[in-house]
Structure formats: structure tokens, C-alpha cells
Amino acid sequence: AQSVSQHNHHVILSEAASLELGCNYSYGGTVNLFWYVQYPGQHLQLLLKYFSGDPLVKGIKGFEAEFIKSKFSFNLRKPSVQWSDTAEYFCAVNNAGNMLTFGGGTRLMVKP
Amino acid sequence: DTAVSQTPKYLVTQMGNDKSIKCEQNLGHDTMYWYKQDSKKFLKIMFSYNNKELIINETVPNRFSPKSPDKAHLNLHINSLELGDSAVYFCASSIGSGGPYEQYFGPGTRLTVT
Numbered sequence: 001a002q003s004v005s006q007h008n009h010h011v012i013l014s015e016a017a018s019l020e021l022g023c024n025y026s027y028g029g030t031v032n033l034f035w036y037v038q039y040p041g042q043h044l045q046l047l048l049k050y051f052s053g054d055p056l057v058k059g060i061k062g063f064e065a066e067f068i069k070s071k072f073s074f075n076l077r078k079p080s081v082q083w084s085d086t087a088e089y090f091c092a093v094n095n096a097g098n099m100l101t102f103g104g105g106t107r108l109m110v111k112p
Numbered sequence: 113d114t115a116v117s118q119t120p121k122y123l124v125t126q127m128g129n130d131k132s133i134k135c136e137q138n139l140g141h142d143t144m145y146w147y148k149q150d151s152k153k154f155l156k157i158m159f160s161y162n163n164k165e166l167i168i169n170e171t172v173p174n175r176f177s178p179k180s181p182d183k184a185h186l187n188l189h190i191n192s193l194e195l196g197d198s199a200v201y202f203c204a205s206s207i208g209s210g211g212p213y214e215q216y217f218g219p220g221t222r223l224t225v226t
Contacts, residue, residue, distance in 0.1 A: 032212035034214070036217075038153075043116075043202065043217045043219045043220055044155075044202065044204075044217040045217070046214055046216075049214060099157060099160070100145075100215060102155040102156070104152070104153070104154055105153045105154070
């Protein structure tokens with residue numbers, strides 16, 4: 001069974017700091033990769049996704065992620081965070097089936 | 113325009129009661145899902161329906177019964193509610209199943225069992 005690990009459970013940054021959130025998955029076949037964000041009290045929204053092609057994908061709000069197949073990783077990055085980026089971030093993976101497996105989430109707090 | 117909507121947003125009930133949560137999507141998607149998010153924010157899929165047919169049924173108690181009257185609706189009925197059922201339940205939909213399809217999530221229903 002596939003699994004997804006997000007090693008950083010809580011991250012606290014000051015505004016303008018750079019962000020990198022780790023995501024590793026266990027499935028060895030072809031995968032589709034997603035990052036979702038959940039702002040306080042809101043539903044999950046898609047930040048970005050990778051299906052194929054350029055392993056560096058750009059999403060909304062200045063976020064990007066890099067798929068490194070050899071490391072089974074799909075880390076999320078943002079060069080300069082803002083207070084409004086305070087949220088819970090979820091990495092998710094699915095394979096040929098449609099079951100989306102989520103990581104445990106990373107809670108990001110950005111101090112103004 | 114709400115893409116995926118759920119009702120109610122909050123549900124407080126006592127142990128042993130039966131309750132339902134409704135979900136509707138106006139995206140024209142073929143596949144709908146129910147997820148449970150526990151108090152630690154861990155998200156786990158419960159059910160998936162494609163064109164009104166059940167395609168994923170993860171290990172959940174049979175007190176939980178999904179019903180899809182048409183492909184735009186997927187309701188969740190819960191019998192004999194228990195304290196451990198307290199969680200946020202999210203409905204989601206995608207254009208298809210078995211492929212790299214983005215899922216769109218509803219606003220969630222916060223269920224509290226007392």
C-alpha cells in the first residue's frame with residue numbers, strides 16, 4: 001500500500017523567510033502528486049500538481065514543487081512567505097487507481 | 113458559484129443517534145468521495161463513487177452508509193453514532209476515476225458526538 005510522509009509537522013517562520021516542506025511517498029510505480037492547502041476554518045484547495053513532464057511545477061500564490069523520482073520526493077517551496085500563508089499543507093499521492101493518499105499535514109505559522 | 117457544497121456545516125448530536133450529511137457538486141464530475149479528517153488533521157478516504165456506483169470502500173464501520181441518488185449527489189448516513197465519529201467530514205469530486213484527476217473539496221461538516 002502506498003504511504004505519504006510529511007516529516008515537518010509544525011513550521012514557524014517569519015515573513016519573508018523561505019519555505020521548504022518535505023514530502024516523501026512509498027509507491028514505486030507511476031504516481032500523480034498534489035499539494036493542497038487548508039486555510040484556518042476552510043476546505044482544502046489545490047496549490048499545484050504533477051502528472052508528467054517538467055518535474056519543477058509552479059502553482060498558485062508563488063508556490064512551486066519539485067518531483068525527484070530517485071528520492072520519491074515532492075517538496076513544496078516558496079521563496080518568501082507571507083502572513084497569509086499560515087495554513088495546513090497536505091501532500092497527496094495517487095497511482096493508477098483513483099485513491100488519493102494524504103500525508104499527515106504540516107502546520108505552517110508565519111509570524112508578521 | 114459553489115462547486116462542492118455540503119450540509120450541514122456543523123452537526124452536534126448525542127451518541128446512539130442516526131444522522132445524515134449531504135453533498136452536492138455542480139461541476140459535472142463523474143466521481144465523488146467522502147473523507148474523514150480527525151482531530152490531528154489526518155485525512156483518510158472513506159468511500160468513492162463513480163457514476164453512482166461504489167468503487168472504493170475503505171475499512172469503515174458498516175454504520176456508515178453512502179448513498180448516491182445521482183452523480184451530482186453523494187450523501188453519508190451514519191447510524192448509532194459513537195464518540196469516535198467526531199471529526200470533520202469532507203466531500204470531494206473529480207472529473208473521472210482511475211486517472212490523474214484533481215479532486216475538488218467541499219467546505220466540510222464538523223460532526224460532534226456528545
